Amino acid sequence: xxxxxxxDICTEVMDTIESNSYNIxxxxxLGELANFIERGRYSRFFVLTDENTGKHxxxxxxxxxGNPDNFDLIEIPAGEESKDxxxxxxxxxxxIDFGADRQSLLINLGGGVISDLGxxxxxxxxxxxxxVHVPTTLLSQVDASVGGKTGxxxxxxxxxxxxxxxxxxxxxxxxxxxTLPARQILSGTAEMLKHGLICDADYWNRLKxxxxxxxxxxxxHRSVEIKNAVVLEDPNEKxxxxxxxxxxxxxxxxxxxxxxxxxxxxxxxxAIAIGMICEAYLAHKKTGLSAEELSEITEVLMxxxxxxxxxxxxxxxxxxxxxxxxxxxxxxxxxxxLDKIGQxxxxxxxxxxxxxxxxxxxxxx
Amino acid sequence: xxxxxxxDICTEVMDTIESNSYNIxxxxxLGELANFIERGRYSRFFVLTDENTGKHxxxxxxxxxGNPDNFDLIEIPAGEESKDxxxxxxxxxxxIDFGADRQSLLINLGGGVISDLGxxxxxxxxxxxxxVHVPTTLLSQVDASVGGKTGxxxxxxxxxxxxxxxxxxxxxxxxxxxTLPARQILSGTAEMLKHGLICDADYWNRLKxxxxxxxxxxxxHRSVEIKNAVVLEDPNEKxxxxxxxxxxxxxxxxxxxxxxxxxxxxxxxxAIAIGMICEAYLAHKKTGLSAEELSEITEVLMxxxxxxxxxxxxxxxxxxxxxxxxxxxxxxxxxxxLDKIGQxxxxxxxxxxxxxxxxxxxxxx
Ligand SMILES: NC(=O)c1ccc[n+]([C@@H]2O[C@H](COP(=O)([O-])OP(=O)(O)OC[C@H]3O[C@@H](n4cnc5c(N)ncnc54)[C@H](O)[C@@H]3O)[C@@H](O)[C@H]2O)c1
Ligand SMILES: NC(=O)c1ccc[n+]([C@@H]2O[C@H](COP(=O)([O-])OP(=O)(O)OC[C@H]3O[C@@H](n4cnc5c(N)ncnc54)[C@H](O)[C@@H]3O)[C@@H](O)[C@H]2O)c1
Ligand SMILES: [Zn+2]
Ligand SMILES: [Zn+2]
Numbered sequence: 126x127x128x129x130x131x132x133d134i135c136t137e138v139m140d141t142i143e144s145n146s147y148n149i150x151x152x153x154x155l156g157e158l159a160n161f162i163e164r165g166r167y168s169r170f171f172v173l174t175d176e177n178t179g180k181h182x183x184x185x186x187x188x189x190x191g192n193p194d195n196f197d198l199i200e201i202p203a204g205e206e207s208k209d210x211x212x213x214x215x216x217x218x219x220x221i222d223f224g225a226d227r228q229s230l231l232i233n234l235g236g237g238v239i240s241d242l243g244x245x246x247x248x249x250x251x252x253x254x255x256x257v258h259v260p261t262t263l264l265s266q267v268d269a270s271v272g273g274k275t276g277x278x279x280x281x282x283x284x285x286x287x288x289x290x291x292x293x294x295x296x297x298x299x300x301x302x303x304t305l306p307a308r309q310i311l312s313g314t315a316e317m318l319k320h321g322l323i324c325d326a327d328y329w330n331r332l333k334x335x336x337x338x339x340x341x342x343x344x345x346h347r348s349v350e351i352k353n354a355v356v357l358e359d360p361n362e363k364x365x366x367x368x369x370x371x372x373x374x375x376x377x378x379x380x381x382x383x384x385x386x387x388x389x390x391x392x393x394x395x396a397i398a399i400g401m402i403c404e405a406y407l408a409h410k411k412t413g414l415s416a417e418e419l420s421e422i423t424e425v426l427m428x429x430x431x432x433x434x435x436x437x438x439x440x441x442x443x444x445x446x447x448x449x450x451x452x453x454x455x456x457x458x459x460x461x462x463l464d465k466i467g468q469x470x471x472x473x474x475x476x477x478x479x480x481x482x483x484x485x486x487x488x489x490x
Numbered sequence: 491x492x493x494x495x496x497x498d499i500c501t502e503v504m505d506t507i508e509s510n511s512y513n514i515x516x517x518x519x520l521g522e523l524a525n526f527i528e529r530g531r532y533s534r535f536f537v538l539t540d541e542n543t544g545k546h547x548x549x550x551x552x553x554x555x556g557n558p559d560n561f562d563l564i565e566i567p568a569g570e571e572s573k574d575x576x577x578x579x580x581x582x583x584x585x586i587d588f589g590a591d592r593q594s595l596l597i598n599l600g601g602g603v604i605s606d607l608g609x610x611x612x613x614x615x616x617x618x619x620x621x622v623h624v625p626t627t628l629l630s631q632v633d634a635s636v637g638g639k640t641g642x643x644x645x646x647x648x649x650x651x652x653x654x655x656x657x658x659x660x661x662x663x664x665x666x667x668x669t670l671p672a673r674q675i676l677s678g679t680a681e682m683l684k685h686g687l688i689c690d691a692d693y694w695n696r697l698k699x700x701x702x703x704x705x706x707x708x709x710x711h712r713s714v715e716i717k718n719a720v721v722l723e724d725p726n727e728k729x730x731x732x733x734x735x736x737x738x739x740x741x742x743x744x745x746x747x748x749x750x751x752x753x754x755x756x757x758x759x760x761a762i763a764i765g766m767i768c769e770a771y772l773a774h775k776k777t778g779l780s781a782e783e784l785s786e787i788t789e790v791l792m793x794x795x796x797x798x799x800x801x802x803x804x805x806x807x808x809x810x811x812x813x814x815x816x817x818x819x820x821x822x823x824x825x826x827x828l829d830k831i832g833q834x835x836x837x838x839x840x841x842x843x844x845x846x847x848x849x850x851x852x853x854x855x
Pocket of ligand 4: 633681738762
C-alpha cells in the first residue's frame, strides 16, 4: 500500500487533474464549464445554490456563461441544517416540478453542503442524473468536491445517508473565495493541513510558512492532488483512503455535539482541527509520533483555531457518537493516526478510555 | 442487438440462475439463504417485512434458518403507499436505532414494495450496505427482485427516486405463493405474459395453455431467465432492456391514476395488462403487429383481468403522467411495441393523439 503521495506528479503547477472518468479544472475553470455545457447533450440545466452562493457566486457564474436563460435555479438556506433529508426532498420536488428528465444536468454551486446534498439528490433522482461541482468554499475545493462521496444527514447524524457517485467534472475557481468569510477559509485550511500531516511533510512545512488567511491557489492545487491520488488508489475506502480520516473520528463527534448544543456551532474544519490535536495525542501514545511533533502540531493548530471548551462536553455522549459513526463496526472505534508528520497509520482501534484521554489532552491545554 | 432470449440456455429447468455478481436460487432456496448467511461476515441481520409477509412468510423463514435470535425486524404497512420516502426515512431511522453498521445485511422479505424500498434504503444507508431479496409475491419473483433497480415514490410519482444496485443474492421459494391472494398472483402473471410477448412466442403459448391461478415453478424460472438475460445484456437501459417496458408507458400512467383516484386501486400487473392491450393496439398501428395477434393478445388479457373503466379517466392527465415518466425526455413519450408476438420493437415515439387512440381502443372494448 502506498502511504505517501508522490510529489513529482505535480509538474506543471496548475494542471487540470484527472480523476476517475472526470477532470478537475483549475485554469479558466468557468470557461471550461462553458465548454463542458456546450459539449454535453443535456436537455435541461439546474443550478443548486444556498442563499450566500446565490448572492455572491451565481452572478459571476451567469456572466461567464453568457447569462443563459435555460437555467433553472434551486436555492436552499445556508448551513449544515440544510444538508438534511427534508431539504433533499425539497430539491427532488423542485426537480419534479421543473420537469427535470434523465438528460438534465445539476450544477452544484456552493460549499460542501451544496455538493454533498446536490450530489446525493442527483445520484438518486430518476435513478441518477449527471451533476458537476463548482465548489465555492475552500473546504469544498480541497476536499468535499473530490472523491465521489455524497451525503445527507438525518436527525443531525452526519452523512448517514449517501452514495458513492462521481461528478462529471469539477471546476475550481479561486475568485469565489474572495467573498468567503475568514472563518470559512480556516475551515478549509484544516483539511489542507491534514493533507500535509498524513502524507507530505514538505507540504505541511510550506503551509506552516504561508499566510493561510488567503491560501495561494498552488496550495489548493496540491491539496486536490493529494486527495485525488488517495481516492483514486482506494475508491472503496478499504485502505489508504482511511488516511483522510485523520482527526475525523473525534472531530466528527465534536462537530455533531456542537451542532446539537451550540448556538454558533463549530465549522467542520474547526471541529477537525480539534480532532487532529486529540488524535495527534493518541498517535504519540500509540503509533510513535514524537513528543516534538505532537507539540508542533498542537502549536500550529492552536494558533490558527479558536479554543473550544470541550470540558463542558459529556465524553460519554462523544463516545456514543463515535460508536454510531459509519466508519466504525461492532461498536469498535477506529482511528487513523500518524507515525510521524507526513506518514499516516490506519486501522488503530482505540478504547473509550484512550479516546477520552485524547479529548482531555485538548480540553486541558 | 439481441432481440430474443435464447431458449436453450434453459437446460436443467430449476438451475440456479447467475446474474452479474450474484445468484438467483430456486432449489432449496431457504437452505441456500442459510448457507449465504453462514458464509458471509455480517455483523448484524435485519429483516424487512410488511404486515402480511410478517404474518405469512416470516415464520417459515425463521424456521428454516433455525429461529435465529440475532435478527432485528423492521415492519412497514402493506401496500404501495408504504413505498414512499416517509417510510424509507422510517426504515433508515430504525437501522440507526438498532445500531446497524456497514457490515449489516438487510433481508427483504416481501413483494416488490419491500424489495424496491429495502433495496433503496440499503443502497444509501451509510453509503451502501449489503441486501438480499426473498421475494414472496409472484410479481417480485419474476420481475422486481431481478435487475438491480431500487426505487421509492414521492407524492405518488412512482420510482422517482432510486438507484441501480444489485442485491447480493435472490432466493425464490415457491411455498410463499401459497398464501398469496389470487389477485396478487394475477398481478405477477402480467409480467410473465409480457416476457412471452416481447421475446418468446413459445413461452407465451405455454402460458396461454397453463392454469395461471397457480403458475408452475418452471414457468417462474423461465420468466426469471428471460428478465435476467435481458438486464445482463443491457444493465444501463440503453437498448434491449427497454423491451421490458412493453405495456408500461400507458400502464404506469393508468397505475398512477388509479392510485390517486380509486379506493381499491389497480395492482401493478392489472395496470400493465391494460397498458399491454393499449400498446398492442399501437403496435398494430405502428410496428406491424397483425390484426390476428392484436385480437389474440386482447382476448387472453381481457379474459384474465377485470375490465377497468378507463372512460372516466381524464386522458390529458394520463398523458401528463407519461410525460413526467422518467423513461421519457423532452416531453416526448417513448413506447416499446411489438413487431409480432415474441419480438419487441423499442424506441417508438408516440404522439399524445396516438396514445389517446390506444387508450380509447381499450376503453371501448
Ligand atoms: N463529500 C466529501 O467528501 C466531504 C468532505 C468534507 C466535507 N464534506 C461536507 O462538507 C460540508 C461542509 O462544507 P463547507 O464548509 O463548504 O460548508 P457550507 O457549504 O455550509 O459553506 C459554508 C458557508 O459558506 C457560505 N459560502 C459558500 N461559498 C461562499 C462564497 N464564495 N462566499 C461567501 N459565502 C460562501 C455558505 O453559504 C455557508 O454559509 C459538511 O457537510 C461536510 O460533511 C464532505
Ligand atoms: N425493481 C423492479 O425492477 C420492479 C419491477 C416490477 C415492479 N416493481 C415494483 O413492485 C411493486 C409491486 O410489487 P408487488 O405486487 O409484489 O407488491 P407488494 O409488495 O405490495 O405485494 C402485494 C401484496 O401482497 C402481500 N403479500 C406479499 N407476499 C405475500 C404472501 N406470500 N402471502 C400473502 N400476502 C403477501 C403484500 O403485503 C401486499 O399487500 C411496485 O411498487 C412496483 O413498482 C419493481
Ligand atoms: Zn473533513
Ligand atoms: Zn412491471
